Amino acid sequence: xxxxxxxxxxxxxxxxxxxxxxxxxxxxxxxxxxxxxxxxxxxxxxxxxxxxxxxxxxxxxxxxxxxxxxxxxxxxxxxxxxxxxxxxxxxxxxxxxxxxxxxxxxxxxxxxxxxxxxxxxxxxxxxxxxxxxxxxxxxxxxxxxxxxxxxxxxxxxxxxxxxxxxxxxxxxxxxxxxxxxxxxxxxxxxxxxxxxxxxxxxxxxxxxxxxxxxxxxxxxxxxxxxxxxxxxxxxxxxxxxxxxxx
Ligand SMILES: Nc1ncnc2c1ncn2[C@@H]1O[C@H](COP(=O)(O)OP(=O)(O)OP(=O)(O)O)[C@@H](O)[C@H]1O
Ligand SMILES: [Mg+2]
Numbered sequence: 001x002x003x004x005x006x007x008x009x010x011x012x013x014x015x016x017x018x019x020x021x022x023x024x025x026x027x028x029x030x031x032x033x034x035x036x037x038x039x040x041x042x043x044x045x046x047x048x049x050x051x052x053x054x055x056x057x058x059x060x061x062x063x064x065x066x067x068x069x070x071x072x073x074x075x076x077x078x079x080x081x082x083x084x085x086x087x088x089x090x091x092x093x094x095x096x097x098x099x100x101x102x103x104x105x106x107x108x109x110x111x112x113x114x115x116x117x118x119x120x121x122x123x124x125x126x127x128x129x130x131x132x133x134x135x136x137x138x139x140x141x142x143x144x145x146x147x148x149x150x151x152x153x154x155x156x157x158x159x160x161x162x163x164x165x166x167x168x169x170x171x172x173x174x175x176x177x178x179x180x181x182x183x184x185x186x187x188x189x190x191x192x193x194x195x196x197x198x199x200x201x202x203x204x205x206x207x208x209x210x211x212x213x214x215x216x217x218x219x220x221x222x223x224x225x226x227x228x229x230x231x232x233x234x235x236x237x238x239x240x241x242x243x244x245x246x
Contacts, residue, residue, distance in 0.1 A: 033197050
């Protein structure tokens, strides 16, 4: 059973169908890719899964439980975290403060004392893991975009998610950053997390992902291993135009 399951999901902006009966799974302990050309519906899928956009039909399940009617906050408490394609940081707070704020909020959810942890220590551990120690005391608004995306990831980790949804987290990273990022994703999966990676950098996707789902114009056109997906005629056609697969 997939930790996160999207079943027959349809979503629309007015008369424009952005997702058309999409079904896909995201496994615990693995990195799953979600790719597709611009406008394919990738961000819309993350919005529907996190409850930021209403669906017209279908079901979203987390660990088997139907969370379709949950609010965004209920989903976060159930263990869903995400990062955004457009950065959503507090620009005037330092990197460390941005991460600590998220840890503090999480701690407020934890009613029983036993479950509470030292938010500051936890924030510092994530900062270290993501290679942000060198910029921890700088305002988040002044660090390069590639780094700022990692700050978003550190914040998302503060809720100790079971499923982590990343919308183009590597945009703005250089090659050395990307290598380190592949290792970070592998480490999160090794901790048992279900990671869903939306990304246009195909080199990164192919290296990082165990399995990949491909959307085109709101329709799921392929699911498989990196090798299977790369060879799939429907995928080649979606990216390169009809006839490209021939
Ligand atoms: N707020 C909106 N209002 C109307 N249409 C929208 C809105 N947001 C997205 N769309 C449309 O929905 C479709 C899916 O968009 P979405 O942002 O999910 O694509 P995407 O796969 O994330 O693309 P990209 O790779 O460019 O980020 C597109 O046709 C887009 O134009
Ligand atoms: Mg998008």
